[in-house]
Amino acid sequence: MAANLSDQKAARFEDLYRETYEPVVAYCRRRARSHHEAEEVVSTTFLVAWRRFDDFASAELPLAWLYAVAYRSLSNQRRGWGRRSALKKRLQIEGTGSVQSPDREAEARLEASRAFEALATLSNYDQEIIRLAAFEDLAYEAIGVVVGKSVDAVRSDIFRARQRLRRAFDGGGSGS
Amino acid sequence: MPERDPYEILRDNDPVDLTRVASSRSLEADALLTMITTQGKSPWSRRPLRIALAVAAVFLLVAATWIVYRSVTNVQGVLCYSTVDLDSDRAAVRPEDTLSTQACTSPWEEGVLTNPNVEQGEVPPFVGCVTEEGILAVFPSANASTCASLGLAPFEEGTLESDSSAAIELQDQLVKYFSAGQCRDVDIAAADIGRMLSEAGDAFEGWRIEAHAATSSRPCASFSMDYSNSTLYIIPIPEL
Numbered sequence: 001m002a003a004n005l006s007d008q009k010a011a012r013f014e015d016l017y018r019e020t021y022e023p024v025v026a027y028c029r030r031r032a033r034s035h036h037e038a039e040e041v042v043s044t045t046f047l048v049a050w051r052r053f054d055d056f057a058s059a060e061l062p063l064a065w066l067y068a069v070a071y072r073s074l075s076n077q078r079r080g081w082g083r084r085s086a087l088k089k090r091l092q093i094e095g096t097g098s099v100q101s102p103d104r105e106a107e108a109r110l111e112a113s114r115a116f117e118a119l120a121t122l123s124n125y126d127q128e129i130i131r132l133a134a135f136e137d138l139a140y141e142a143i144g145v146v147v148g149k150s151v152d153a154v155r156s157d158i159f160r161a162r163q164r165l166r167r168a169f170d171g172g173g174s175g176s
Numbered sequence: 177m178p179e180r181d182p183y184e185i186l187r188d189n190d191p192v193d194l195t196r197v198a199s200s201r202s203l204e205a206d207a208l209l210t211m212i213t214t215q216g217k218s219p220w221s222r223r224p225l226r227i228a229l230a231v232a233a234v235f236l237l238v239a240a241t242w243i244v245y246r247s248v249t250n251v252q253g254v255l256c257y258s259t260v261d262l263d264s265d266r267a268a269v270r271p272e273d274t275l276s277t278q279a280c281t282s283p284w285e286e287g288v289l290t291n292p293n294v295e296q297g298e299v300p301p302f303v304g305c306v307t308e309e310g311i312l313a314v315f316p317s318a319n320a321s322t323c324a325s326l327g328l329a330p331f332e333e334g335t336l337e338s339d340s341s342a343a344i345e346l347q348d349q350l351v352k353y354f355s356a357g358q359c360r361d362v363d364i365a366a367a368d369i370g371r372m373l374s375e376a377g378d379a380f381e382g383w384r385i386e387a388h389a390a391t392s393s394r395p396c397a398s399f400s401m402d403y404s405n406s407t408l409y410i411i412p413i414p415e416l
Contacts, residue, residue, distance in 0.1 A: 010213045013212075013213060014209060014213070017200070017205075017209055017212075018200040018201070018205075019200070020200075021200035021205050022194075022197050022198075022199065022200050025197050025198065026192045026194060026197050029191075029192045029197070030190070030191050030192050042208070043208060043211075046208065046209075046212055047212055050212045050213065111179075111180070111185055112185055112186075112188075112189040114182070115182040115185040115186050115189070116186070116189075116191075118182050119182070119186060130183065130186065131186075133183075134183060134186045134187045135186070135187075135190050135191075135192075162181075162183050165182050165183060166181065166182060166183075168182075169179075169182035170179070
């Protein structure tokens with residue numbers, strides 16, 4: 001019976017793992033300084049999910065639950081990171097993948113670079129909720145799960161964070 | 177013309193190229209899954225597992241940038257594929273006394289691996305190749321160009337035979353040591369492993385231990401072996 005339960009747990013975990021592996025890897029890569037660091041956070045995140053399997057499996061939004069774990073793990077490592085240079089570097093390396101004329105492409109890259117620089121001037125919390133909405137494409141409810149806030153609070157926070165982002169983008173200074 | 181909303185610009189510029197993210201069925205994903213779900217158990221079973229690469233898992237955890245395998249250097253497991261395709265079903269088996277493509281005989285005999293072109297229970301001819309991670313990958317084929325067609329290096333039967341038995345034995349010891357369900361202090365682990373290496377005999381003469389300092393978020397020791405540089409790394413990992 002014990003073995004049965006253990007097998008069931010492993011099978012259920014594997015299902016959830018397969019469903020969430022790719023978005024979790026992408027989430028970590030968007031925020032980590034390097035692929036190596038992203039891999040560490042991915043490993044830690046799923047190890048925590050396995051250790052707290054009951055919480056993970058019963059979560060209403062398992063992916064958001066994993067993002068929350070990764071978010072905490074990354075937050076612990078984030079102090080002192082040179083976010084701006086890392087993001088700019090990655091942007092240069094990976095680009096957008098779109099096909100445009102050389103002039104338009106250069107302009108778009110410059111514009112994107114400015115947007116990322118503006119983002120980097122915001123608080124870690126503001127950056128996180130903007131990324132969750134912009135890149136992970138999460139709804140307010142899921143963002144609330146990640147950052148531990150209510151839907152209404154998240155809605156309001158994102159509104160304000162976007163205003164600060166706009167100011168930083170327009171003025172080139174801190175939006176906080 | 178008014179400038180675009182920077183939020184919309186960000187939305188259009190995901191810094192991650194999703195086509196470069198490993199699939200949830202990739203070797204990396206499989207290895208991590210196995211490492212996680214075999215915590216506290218021996219990661220190697222005599223019965224072939226779907227995938228069971230403890231070393232690859234440790235590799236993924238912490239050492240990916242430190243270790244470069246260029247030949248058959250990882251003797252902890254052999255990957256047996258069901259077809260000449262790196263995405264096909266596969267079984268990982270532990271080699272016995274020698275490193276050989278024949279390690280893949282039992283998964284075929286037992287019907288763990290099947291292929292429409294091979295009778296159930298029959299053992300096909302094998303071609304051995306070497307992955308970038310230094311793992312022996314065995315495919316059901318008699319075609320000498322199989323490895324080249326997959327972008328892998330060919331494997332020479334007999335490579336590492338003299339040392340593989342001692343290596344397997346030491347790796348068994350290490351896996352057991354680190355799977356005992358406790359958080360091993362890095363310094364104590366370095367001392368214990370030093371003793372294991374010296375007791376392992378000639379096969380590990382000249383090996384050195386490189387211990388990386390623990391941190392508050394990574395207080396426990398794990399290990400990774402780099403055969404090409406005769407180095408055993410002690411690597412701090414999070415407490416599990």
